[in-house]
Amino acid sequence: MTRAGDGLLVTGTDTGVGKTVVAALLCRARPEATYVKPVQTGLAEGPADAEVVARLAGVATRQGPGFDEALAPAVAAARAGRVVRRAALLQPFGGLDVVVGEGAGGLLVELGTDGTTLADLAADLNLALVVVARPGLGTLNHTRLTCEAAWARGLRVTGIVVNRYPEHPGVVERTNLDGLAAFAPLLTVIPELPILKPPLPELPWPAR
Template identity: 45%
Template sequence: MGVIVVTGTGTEIGKTVVTAAVAAVAAVRGRRVAVLKPAQTGLGSGEAGDAEEAARLAGSGVSGMELARFPEPLAPATAARRAGMAPVRPHAVAEAAEKLATEHDLVLVEGAGGLLVRFDDAAGTLADAARTLRAPVLIVAPPGLGTLNTTALTAEALRARSLEPLGVVVGSWPAVPDLAARCNLTDLPEAAGAPLLGAVPEGSGSLPPAAFRTAAPYWLGPALGGVWDAEAFAASVR
C-alpha cells in the first residue's frame, strides 16, 4: 500500500500518535515513510504540527509535510475562511500524496478530526481525497462508550463513496479500561465491518522516540506490520 489515509471518528482521540506508530513500524522495517497533514489548524508559525510530531516519534526515515496551516482551532474550511487564506482542496491533497508516493514507500495522509470535516467552501473532505487516491482508509476510534456509533457512521460514509475501511485502531487505550471499552474490543469490528488492527495505549505520545519505536510493533497487528493480536489482547483485559 503506497498510500494510507488515516481518519478519526472525531477529534482528540489519538489519531496523530496512531499515525506515528504506523510510520514507526514501517520505518523500522526499512521503508521510507512520509506523513502528510493536509490542513493543520490551531497552531501558529514555529509550533510543531501533527506531521512533525508524528515524524519525531517515528524517527529516522520518516518525514512530515503540511499543505496549509491556519491559526484558529476550527474545521479547516472555517479556519481558512476566517484567516482570509486559500483553503486546501481534496485534489491538492491527492496530488501531494501521489508525488510523495513516488519518493517514499509509504505515505500516511492524516486528516483533521473526522472523515467529513470540510476542507473548503465546496464541501470537499478527506473522503474526497481518499476516493481520488483510491487509497485504503484506516479508522482511529476512541475506546469508550459512544464509539460504536461514530465508528459505524464513519464506515458507512466510506462505503457510500465506494471506499473500504482498512480496519480500526483504538487510540488512547486506557490503563484501566471500563466495561464499555472492554466490550468494544469485540464490538468495534462488527460496527466497522472491518478488522480491529491495534490498540495504542494512552500517553504513548509522551514516550521518548526510541521507546516509542520499540513499543509500536506491539500496539499494531500484522496488517500494519506489527505483532499485536486482537483476540489475545481482548482476552487479557476481560
C-alpha cells in the same frame, strides 16, 4: 490526477482521538513512508502534526496549507481570507511511493473551502482508511457512522484502531472491542502511553 502509491489515510471518529499518534506508529512500521497532512489548523496553539510525527517516527513529512486557528479547516481558511481547493490538498501527496496521510477532525469535515473532505481525497488517491476510535461509551455509534459514510462512498476501511485503552477496562471497554470488530478488523488497541506527555522527547533517529 494526483497519484499516491501504497499507503493509508488515517481518519478518526472525532478530533483529538489519536490520529497523529496512530499515523506515527504506522510510519514507524514503514520507515520509507512519507507522512502527509493535507491541511493543518491550530498552528497558534501547538506543533503541527507533521512535526509530531517527525519527532515520533523520524520519517519524511509533507504538509498542505496551514492556519493558526484551531477550527475546522474550511472555517479557519475562510476566516483567514484564503481559498483552499482540492488540488492544493492533493498536491502534497504527489509522487510518493508510500504514504501515511492524516485528515483533520473526522471523515466528513470540510478540509477545503470548496467542500473537499478526506473521503474525497481517499477516493481521488485510491487509498484505504484506518479509523481511530475511542474506547468508551459512544464509540460504537461514532465508529459505525464513520465506517458507513466511507462504505457509502465506495471507500475501503482497512481497520479500526482503539486508542487510549484503559489499563483496567470496564465492561463498556471490553464489550466495545467485540462491537467494533464487527464493523471492520480491529487492527490494534493502544494503551495510554506516558511518553506522549509534552514535551515530546527528541528520539535518536539515524540521519536519513
